[in-house]
Amino acid sequence: MTDLPDHNRQMVLRERPKGNVSDDNFELVTGPVPTAGAGELLLRNRWLSFDPAQRGWINDIRSYVPPVAIGEPMRAYGLGEVVTSDVEGISVGQLVHCKIDWQDYVVVDPSKDATFEAVPDGMSDPTLLLGVLGLTGLTAYFGMTEIGRPGEGDTVLVTAAAGATGSVAGQIARIKGASRVIGTAGAADKRAWVTDVAGFDDCLDHYDEKVRRKLFDAAPKGYNVIYDNVGGSLLDACIFNAAVKARIVLCGAISTGYRPEKPEVGLHFYQLLTTRSARMEGFLVSNYEDQYARARADLAGWVADGSLHHELDVLEGLENAPEGLRRLFAGKNLGKQALKLSA
Amino acid sequence: MTDLPDHNRQMVLRERPKGNVSDDNFELVTGPVPTAGAGELLLRNRWLSFDPAQRGWINDIRSYVPPVAIGEPMRAYGLGEVVTSDVEGISVGQLVHCKIDWQDYVVVDPSKDATFEAVPDGMSDPTLLLGVLGLTGLTAYFGMTEIGRPGEGDTVLVTAAAGATGSVAGQIARIKGASRVIGTAGAADKRAWVTDVAGFDDCLDHYDEKVRRKLFDAAPKGYNVIYDNVGGSLLDACIFNAAVKARIVLCGAISTGYRPEKPEVGLHFYQLLTTRSARMEGFLVSNYEDQYARARADLAGWVADGSLHHELDVLEGLENAPEGLRRLFAGKNLGKQALKLSA
Numbered sequence: 110m111t112d113l114p115d116h117n118r119q120m121v122l123r124e125r126p127k128g129n130v131s132d133d134n135f136e137l138v139t140g141p142v143p144t145a146g147a148g149e150l151l152l153r154n155r156w157l158s159f160d161p162a163q164r165g166w167i168n169d170i171r172s173y174v175p176p177v178a179i180g181e182p183m184r185a186y187g188l189g190e191v192v193t194s195d196v197e198g199i200s201v202g203q204l205v206h207c208k209i210d211w212q213d214y215v216v217v218d219p220s221k222d223a224t225f226e227a228v229p230d231g232m233s234d235p236t237l238l239l240g241v242l243g244l245t246g247l248t249a250y251f252g253m254t255e256i257g258r259p260g261e262g263d264t265v266l267v268t269a270a271a272g273a274t275g276s277v278a279g280q281i282a283r284i285k286g287a288s289r290v291i292g293t294a295g296a297a298d299k300r301a302w303v304t305d306v307a308g309f310d311d312c313l314d315h316y317d318e319k320v321r322r323k324l325f326d327a328a329p330k331g332y333n334v335i336y337d338n339v340g341g342s343l344l345d346a347c348i349f350n351a352a353v354k355a356r357i358v359l360c361g362a363i364s365t366g367y368r369p370e371k372p373e374v375g376l377h378f379y380q381l382l383t384t385r386s387a388r389m390e391g392f393l394v395s396n397y398e399d400q401y402a403r404a405r406a407d408l409a410g411w412v413a414d415g416s417l418h419h420e421l422d423v424l425e426g427l428e429n430a431p432e433g434l435r436r437l438f439a440g441k442n443l444g445k446q447a448l449k450l451s452a
Numbered sequence: 453m454t455d456l457p458d459h460n461r462q463m464v465l466r467e468r469p470k471g472n473v474s475d476d477n478f479e480l481v482t483g484p485v486p487t488a489g490a491g492e493l494l495l496r497n498r499w500l501s502f503d504p505a506q507r508g509w510i511n512d513i514r515s516y517v518p519p520v521a522i523g524e525p526m527r528a529y530g531l532g533e534v535v536t537s538d539v540e541g542i543s544v545g546q547l548v549h550c551k552i553d554w555q556d557y558v559v560v561d562p563s564k565d566a567t568f569e570a571v572p573d574g575m576s577d578p579t580l581l582l583g584v585l586g587l588t589g590l591t592a593y594f595g596m597t598e599i600g601r602p603g604e605g606d607t608v609l610v611t612a613a614a615g616a617t618g619s620v621a622g623q624i625a626r627i628k629g630a631s632r633v634i635g636t637a638g639a640a641d642k643r644a645w646v647t648d649v650a651g652f653d654d655c656l657d658h659y660d661e662k663v664r665r666k667l668f669d670a671a672p673k674g675y676n677v678i679y680d681n682v683g684g685s686l687l688d689a690c691i692f693n694a695a696v697k698a699r700i701v702l703c704g705a706i707s708t709g710y711r712p713e714k715p716e717v718g719l720h721f722y723q724l725l726t727t728r729s730a731r732m733e734g735f736l737v738s739n740y741e742d743q744y745a746r747a748r749a750d751l752a753g754w755v756a757d758g759s760l761h762h763e764l765d766v767l768e769g770l771e772n773a774p775e776g777l778r779r780l781f782a783g784k785n786l787g788k789q790a791l792k793l794s795a
Contacts, residue, residue, distance in 0.1 A: 165727075172727055173727050173728075340722070340723060344722075345718075359722070359723075359725050359726045360726065361726065362722075362723045362726070365723060367723075374718070375688075375717070375718020375719050375720045376718050376719040376722055377718045379683070379687075379702070379705075379719055379732075380683060380702075380705045380708060380710075381734075382702050382732065382733070382734035383702045383703065383704065383705070383734030383735070383736070384508075384515055384516050384734070384736065385516075385734065386733075386734055386735045386736055386739055387733070387734055388731060388732070388733040388734075389722075389725065389731070389732045389733070390725070390729075390730070390731040390732070390733075391724075391725035391726030391727070391728065391729055391730055391731075392726070392729045393726070393727070393729055396729055
């Protein structure tokens with residue numbers, strides 16, 4: 110094993126952030142490359158994936174997963190290249206997707222990571238597994254098809270429509286027969302991408318003070334499906350514009366920063382859910398783990414036939430990992446935020 | 453028709469209330485008794501039913517029904533006795549349930565009122581149609597069985613559990629197999645009734661400042677079904693204590709007063725619906741109109757076999773009708789608020 114490196118860099122959590130993450134919340138430390146044991150792989154990490162849920166993992170509160178501890182490398186998923194393998198069917202040089210964390214090297218036991226998978230032979234672009242065929246694409250798929258359930262005649266609203274999940278969710282609604290698909294996004298270039306590339310019928314500025322009124326003007330009869338990634342006052346404006354029997358999919362709440370403090374902006378229009386017989390429902394993509402294969406086959410088919418457009422927003426270098434997470438909450442990413450680790 | 457009276461008293465809307473209703477918002481006026489035409493009935497009204505939704509009907513905002521106009525008698529349902537009949541199968545002296553409004557006499561065309569029904573022959577207590585076998589009982593039935601769907605092992609929470617709907621909803625949860633049924637109510641005598649008569653396992657004081665913590669202590673694993681009649685900060689405390697995959701039934705929001713102003717208290721814990729894969733859903737009982745007969749048969753059976761307890765909270769005299777509505781929002785009623793009209 111003459112080609113084994115002699116050190117491993119890790120970006121560890123130094124302190125819990127209060128608001129959006131800053132570089133000071135993390136620290137780049139150097140240590141030995143870990144040693145893989147029986148049934149394990151040593152990976153050289155190649156690509157990191159960024160997801161809003163990661164912000165929640167560094168709050169010191171109980172949630173569906175335990176928080177990252179101070180001094181531990183930041184928890185993350187991504188693509189790694191196999192350096193050594195004691196796992197049948199996995200060869201040196203192969204790319205795999207699993208929990209790799211913010212570091213150069215990682216030891217993985219595939220039998221202990223439910224998210225582990227080898228990149229299929231012949232996959233033209235393995236980074237598809239970071240976004241449209243990865244957790245964000247699957248999240249969009251199950252949230253829209255299992256909870257939103259748009260059908261013919263439905264008007265669908267997707268917030269943060271230029272994001273990795275929102276962009277896919279809206280396009281799935283169209284594929285499933287929705288009559289109109291409307292998005293919201295921030296910057297003008299992102300809104301242009303949502304309509305011109307992703308093919309939404311319209312995309313409103315979700316920072317517009319009159320967004321509630323604009324949402325009404327865009328669909329005076331209300332929205333039958335609302336796929337929300339933003340939360341806060343924008344979600345409240347969405348509820349105000351919900352149609353009778355609307356399904357509101359609570360996917361994320363990027364505007365709240367996933368912070369442990371009680372959010373300042375509460376929902377005020379929830380009573381309208383009663384008079385409109387409407388539903389608001391949250392979910393975790395892992396609820397549908399047993400259906401990932403079917404979902405991914407659908408998603409891959411739509412990518413292949415050109416009906417599903419997607420973007421990868423790429424940073425480079427482990428030292429920029431905090432910036433990757435920060436960009437999500439600053440609304441800077443177009444499509445899936447990823448980071449390519451230096452060779 | 454020598455027994456026909458010569459005047460009809462009506463309690464009409466004089467001005468739209470700002471907060472809870474006051475006597476000044478209404479005015480008792482006297483006019484001629486209306487004349488029934490072809491296919492119509494003249495009723496002498498006997499019992500008025502009070503429901504929180506009525507407060508919404510006197511706000512000047514669009515909703516699922518148009519608002520009551522200034523100068524019109526207050527819209528209400530109740531029981532009337534047939535004085536004259538030009539309707540086949542309906543005889544003088546029979547009691548019927550329909551929209552009767554706040555007045556002594558009303559003319560009704562049964563073919564134009566979907567809520568019209570004759571009190572069945574042999575029904576021992578026609579006032580059952582005001583509450584447990586009426587719209588409040590049906591509301592509890594469909595909200596709990598169609599949306600809450602409690603099953604074995606489930607812990608169920610019902611807010612305003614001493615009210616006409618909450619008391620029935622909690623007992624239905626028990627009948628449907630819920631393991632534990634916990635309520636909230638205000639006054640101590642109401643809480644005692646909820647546990648001692650309605651058979652809930654516990655009933656918390658929903659005015660307690662620490663109600664969020666008390667709800668946790670009563671069910672540390674969370675509530676699988678939450679049937680909410682109160683809204684506001686109590687609903688927020690309920691969401692905080694929702695179990696994974698909880699179903700939160702939005703039936704009413706009595707704490708908000710059904711007022712048109714943007715409610716001051718917003719929901720802050722809605723993000724937990726995502727991490728807990730929980731659902732919050734509103735409904736109108738009229739969505740289930742085609743299933744009323746089946747529901748009422750179930751409810752009547754449970755009343756008959758002693759598994760469903762109910763109360764009628766009785767006022768007397770048309771002049772006290774505003775007080776009937778006011779009592780609902782002051783949390784004074786135990787069970788169904790009704791008013792007996794003077795002979």
